[in-house]
Amino acid sequence: MTIAPMQRTATTAWTDARLILALEEVVETELNRHLKVAKEWMPHEFVPWSQGRDFDGVLGGEAWSLEQSKVTPLGRISLVVNLLTEDNLPSYHHEIATMFGREGAWGAWVHRWTAEEGRHGIAIRDYLLATRAVDPVELERARMAHMSEGFESDNAHSMLQSVAYVAFQELATRIAHRNTGHHSGDPLCDQLLAKIANDENLHMVFYRNLLKAALELAPDQAMRAIADVVINFRMPGHGMPGFERSAAQIAIGGIYNLRIHHDDVLQPVLRHLKVMEVSGLGPVGQHAQDELGAFLAGLDAQATRFDERQAALLARRAAAAAARA
Numbered sequence: 001m002t003i004a005p006m007q008r009t010a011t012t013a014w015t016d017a018r019l020i021l022a023l024e025e026v027v028e029t030e031l032n033r034h035l036k037v038a039k040e041w042m043p044h045e046f047v048p049w050s051q052g053r054d055f056d057g058v059l060g061g062e063a064w065s066l067e068q069s070k071v072t073p074l075g076r077i078s079l080v081v082n083l084l085t086e087d088n089l090p091s092y093h094h095e096i097a098t099m100f101g102r103e104g105a106w107g108a109w110v111h112r113w114t115a116e117e118g119r120h121g122i123a124i125r126d127y128l129l130a131t132r133a134v135d136p137v138e139l140e141r142a143r144m145a146h147m148s149e150g151f152e153s154d155n156a157h158s159m160l161q162s163v164a165y166v167a168f169q170e171l172a173t174r175i176a177h178r179n180t181g182h183h184s185g186d187p188l189c190d191q192l193l194a195k196i197a198n199d200e201n202l203h204m205v206f207y208r209n210l211l212k213a214a215l216e217l218a219p220d221q222a223m224r225a226i227a228d229v230v231i232n233f234r235m236p237g238h239g240m241p242g243f244e245r246s247a248a249q250i251a252i253g254g255i256y257n258l259r260i261h262h263d264d265v266l267q268p269v270l271r272h273l274k275v276m277e278v279s280g281l282g283p284v285g286q287h288a289q290d291e292l293g294a295f296l297a298g299l300d301a302q303a304t305r306f307d308e309r310q311a312a313l314l315a316r317r318a319a320a321a322a323a324r325a
């Protein structure tokens with residue numbers, strides 16, 4: 001990586017504009033690497049079209065009802081959360097295009113990423129409608145409500161925070177899709193979500209490698225950004241109708257909860273970047289690293305308490321089910 005025109009000193013304050021310029025070469029390298037490893041796949045191949053039939057309304061077909069699909073209740077809740085999250089792509093595109101620009105390597109990445117993400121919403125919606133896994137009217141109303149709110153990034157004020165956020169968020173999305181597939185009750189749905197999860201993983205690798213370069217270029221500011229993002233992390237779908245209720249069920253069901261967030265999302269990225277081992281930081285970076293360490297220890301303890309409550313709840317549910325049988 002060439003950072004020749006820039007002075008790397010502990011006191012250099014990097015503006016967003018300078019960071020974007022200095023990281024353009026890394027973006028180009030990562031984009032080319034991404035294009036080499038990303039394999040084309042066809043969403044239509046994962047949709048069992050033969051299960052599809054007309055709905056009531058204009059075509060006078062069969063109305064939707066719950067028992068028409070084999071997807072589990074938990075799988076249904078999570079699939080809707082994942083789809084509505086994907087549906088808000090126009091707002092995400094707006095946020096990253098505004099931050100990173102639409103020219104050069106950055107622009108090429110922004111557009112390619114948007115195209116790949118677009119496939120996810122298309123594939124999940126086609127699957128859900130063909131298999132009648134969700135109420136299509138409720139789904140459409142939820143999509144309208146969610147997209148009408150738009151999405152505003154918590155990190156729009158900072159380029160480094162934006163990069164740090166997407167590195168964690170892409171992995172969070174990967175894990176959410178993968179675990180939803182495992183809990184869906186339909187092997188085909190599992191296969192489709194594994195494919196989508198693979199895309200999300202490649203997105204994570206792109207942003208993680210970019211964050212690594214930023215950490216080398218501007219260690220103090222990048223450390224501060226990482227700490228702020230980890231401490232204040234929220235899933236991108238947090239604004240959708242009924243999110244809190246769905247998230248609670250998704251947590252208890254073991255698709256995405258504090259333990260998974262700590263162990264499978266935060267730690268892998270932090271360990272890969274050796275964030276807690278970065279040395280030679282200035283006071284700002286050092287303070288951020290200390291804060292991050294304390295936060296992670298607290299989160300781990302909180303996750304352990306969650307695990308215990310979850311185990312107790314599941315045991316009570318199993319005992320109640322056994323008593324009914």
Ligand SMILES: [Fe+2]
Nearest residue numbers: 086117120200
């Ligand atoms: Fe996606």
Ligand SMILES: [Fe+2]
Nearest residue numbers: 170199200203
């Ligand atoms: Fe993604």
